[in-house]
Amino acid sequence: MLALSHYNSSASPLLPLLSNDSAGKVEAQVAVEELSQLGNFTLPQPTTSGVIVVILSMTLGIISNIVALFILVSAYYRQRRRTKATFLLFATSLVVTDFIGHLIPGALVLRLYLSGGVDPADFNSSDKMCQFLGGSMVFFGLCPLFMGCAMAAERCLGVTRPLLHSSLVTKTRTKMCLSVIWLAALCVALLPCFQLGSYTYQEPGTWCFINVLSDTGEVDVAFVVLFSGLGLTSLAVAFVCNTISGLTLVLARLRRKPGSHHSAKSHDIEMVVQLVGIMVTSCICWSPLLILGLMSAIRSYTGSIGEHLSNYTTLMVMGVRLATWNQILDPWVYILLRRTVLRKIYLIAKCQAGLRGNMLGRWEPSSFQSSEKNDVNHV
Incomplete structure (x- = not known):
């Protein structure tokens, strides 16, 4: 696992280009220190x-x-x-x-x-x-x-x-x-x-x-x-x-x-x-x-x-x-997609679907028709 950090840094155009010689590195370090003191540059800190x-x-x-x-x-x-x-x-x-x-x-x-x-x-x-x-x-x-x-x-x-x-x-x-x-x-x-x-x-x-x-x-x-x-x-x-x-x-x-x-x-x-x-x-x-x-x-x-x-x-x-x-x-x-877990999910979904089916069955048109017929016969 790789965890990469955030850094609070803002580049400044006043920074000199880094060169390979020691003088360039010294100048760059001095510039970084001066800018950090002025608050324009923040060194990366975890x-x-x-x-x-x-x-x-x-x-x-x-x-x-x-x-x-x-x-x-x-x-x-x-x-x-x-x-x-x-x-x-x-x-x-x-x-x-x-x-x-x-x-x-x-x-x-x-x-x-x-x-x-x-x-x-x-x-x-x-x-x-x-x-x-x-x-x-x-x-x-x-x-x-x-x-x-x-x-x-x-x-x-x-x-x-x-x-x-x-x-x-x-x-x-x-x-x-x-x-x-x-x-x-x-x-x-x-x-x-x-x-x-x-x-x-x-x-x-x-x-x-x-x-x-x-x-x-x-x-x-x-x-x-x-x-x-x-x-x-x-x-x-x-x-x-x-x-x-x-x-x-x-x-x-x-x-x-x-x-x-x-x-x-x-x-x-x-x-x-x-x-x-x-x-x-x-x-x-x-x-x-x-x-x-x-x-x-x-x-x-x-x-x-x-x-x-x-x-x-x-x-x-x-x-x-x-x-x-x-x-x-x-x-x-x-861990989650094992057969035992999938079977439980299937049974829960089937149970919920059965409950909804029973609830909907009470309001089917056939049930209305049968209830109307019963009422007519009763009269």
């Missing part, structure tokens, strides 16, 4: 309320992932159906990845936040901590998207081609698929180590990400295209697979004869509902950052970002904040 919000959000994410992990592990050991066990293995791996991705980057961001962040003059310089934090963001961002895509494809095959699914999908192959997903995300995250892209500090100096706003080069654009392209493609494939699975289950439900056995389909419905929840959560949380990062990098590389730089900076901060909520909301998909 607020107590911001720290409390960061700690509460991290605590919520950790508790949510632990509860979801306990539910999934318990269901995995109780489950004897191989198709359901495969799905639970994917889901458990996703929650574990979300938990680690919430804990490690969140702790690093909190450390930067408490230390006051990085000075804006050092944004373009990337140290080991920035490299690790930026790589963690890319790795823990791609992994859930890849896993959601793989889970949707696995369920689509299980719903549309159950015999082929039973012969192809095994626990061993599922574990191999998970290993390939983690390895692929790691390879993408490590590309800047081979000078194929770069990570830099981002406004307000408390997080690192791909260089998309300033001095963007060709390799940076290529890196962003790769990152955003893989993420958006995973979301698109998941959408197609979940749509096919949902339509197949709906058609099977409509064709089912009354009184036939449908317990197997109830498991499929539960899994597809959870996958749709994961897909919707991922689309809402990750699409803005993926699209904004791509747009910012292209406009920065072409030099057309210009005076819109502050707007793109604000949008990037909002996008990464929204993306971090994916790791908090994902566990609630498994």
Whole structure:
């Protein structure tokens, strides 16, 4: 989980341009001190309320992932159906990845936040901590998207081609698929180590990400295209697979004869509902950052970002904040969209609909007609 701080800062046109020599740095420092004394410039300082919000959000994410992990592990050991066990293995791996991705980057961001962040003059310089934090963001961002895509494809095959699914999908192959997903995300995250892209500090100096706003080069654009392209493609494939699975289950439900056995389909419905929840959560949380990062990098590389730089900076901060909520909301998909919970919701809705039907039945035209006939007969 990444929590980004707000800073109370106002840029002044009186600030001199920072140069690389020591004299320029001294002049810049003197100017900053003079302006801060005049009240025209406020150095970034973390607020107590911001720290409390960061700690509460991290605590919520950790508790949510632990509860979801306990539910999934318990269901995995109780489950004897191989198709359901495969799905639970994917889901458990996703929650574990979300938990680690919430804990490690969140702790690093909190450390930067408490230390006051990085000075804006050092944004373009990337140290080991920035490299690790930026790589963690890319790795823990791609992994859930890849896993959601793989889970949707696995369920689509299980719903549309159950015999082929039973012969192809095994626990061993599922574990191999998970290993390939983690390895692929790691390879993408490590590309800047081979000078194929770069990570830099981002406004307000408390997080690192791909260089998309300033001095963007060709390799940076290529890196962003790769990152955003893989993420958006995973979301698109998941959408197609979940749509096919949902339509197949709906058609099977409509064709089912009354009184036939449908317990197997109830498991499929539960899994597809959870996958749709994961897909919707991922689309809402990750699409803005993926699209904004791509747009910012292209406009920065072409030099057309210009005076819109502050707007793109604000949008990037909002996008990464929204993306971090994916790791908090994902566990609630498994907590709330379980079959037992869905059955209770269905029974409550059915009960409410029955009560409304009884109330409406008292005012049906047939009831008026029968009452009129009774009155006539009585006369």
